[in-house]
Amino acid sequence: MICLSKNEQGAELLANYLAKTLDAPRTAELARHIQECSDCRGLASVWERLDEFAVPEVSPGFDARLYARIAREEARLSLRTTWKSWRRWLWPPVAPLAAAAAVAALVLFLQVPGTPDAAKQANPTQSSKAEIEQVAQAVDDLDLLTPIDK
Amino acid sequence: MRFLLTIVAVTALAIPLAAQNNNILRQKELRQQKLKQQKAQQQKMVPLPAPAVERFLQMSPEDRERALSQLTPERRQQVEERLRRLQQLSPEQAQRLQDVYPAFESLRPARRLAVRAEIQALRQLRPIERKDRLNSDAGNFSPEELSILRQVTGIPE
Structure with a gap:
């Protein structure tokens, strides 16, 4: 008997069962087992609930905005690290001046509003990669859904 | 004499420059013409x-090229072929x-997976087998999903 919790391919089996892509005998066997096994029943009900969860559509500029935010965070972190290493080498009277300049630069950098275009400039490779993957997936689906010629 | 030599030198320098300029202008013109043709062709098509x-x-050929270069060569070829x-x-x-x-697109991810698998399987079959399979699998799909499958295969109810 197939027990999902004891089977290495349990998750895949359950996904196929819920997507109704298993063959009829296996579907019947699994359905019987789920009735009898409380562990598998619990697992199946969690997956069914997950399946009911509607995934919100991602807005077109989402990836670009996300990567811009990551780039901003990375820049802020790297600025902090660089500052720590410089502090040891700076001549003491210059340090306050440099600190003031760095703070002013940081404030200016954080004040600039992030737009999708700015986001692309911040990390063009990651952003365009995510976008082209999205395009490729949509092209796959469109091609699959193209009416079959009789 | 010196004046004449200067004129000859200036003319000799100016001719290739003018030719190069002309070449650039021609290339620009050709590119614009190509873009116009591309736009006109897109306007004639029903949008995807x-x-x-x-x-x-809608991207320029250069931007499109840049975007496509992010994909692996096999995936790129597949996408380009499907786009064509x-x-x-x-x-x-x-x-x-x-x-x-x-x-x-409005289906839940798991159901999209099931519909995708069914369409792929239906595409492999001959028309008569397709009809039989769709009728026997009808119970596994919701009315919305069945409508998608029927529209793709062109099999009426």
Whole structure:
């Protein structure tokens, strides 16, 4: 008997069962087992609930905005690290001046509003990669859904 | 004499420069003409229902090239081939795609997976087998999903 919790391919089996892509005998066997096994029943009900969860559509500029935010965070972190290493080498009277300049630069950098275009400039490779993957997936689906010629 | 030599030298320098300039202008003109033709061709087509793909098709050839270069060579070839097929759809086919794609997109991810698998399986079959399979599998799909499958295969109820 197939027990999902004891089977290495349990998750895949359950996904196929819920997507109704298993063959009829296996579907019947699994359905019987789920009735009898409380562990598998619990697992199946969690997956069914997950399946009911509607995934919100991602807005077109989402990836670009996300990567811009990551780039901003990375820049802020790297600025902090660089500052720590410089502090040891700076001549003491210059340090306050440099600190003031760095703070002013940081404030200016954080004040600039992030737009999708700015986001692309911040990390063009990651952003365009995510976008082209999205395009490729949509092209796959469109091609699959193209009416079959009789 | 010196004046004449200066004129000859200036003319000798100016001719290649002018020719180069002319060449650049011609290239620019050709590029603009190509873009115009591309736009006109796109305007004639029924737009594809996926906004991401439409945005991609509106890109300049250079931007498109840059975007495609992010994919592996095999994946790129596959995407380009499919895009070419999509751009050659008849207006009637494009219209049917316009109806079916939003319905497919609105399905839950697990159901999209099931519909995808069913369409792939149906595509492998002969028309008569397709009809039999669709009728026998009908119980596994919701009315919305069945409508998608019927629109793609062209098999009426």
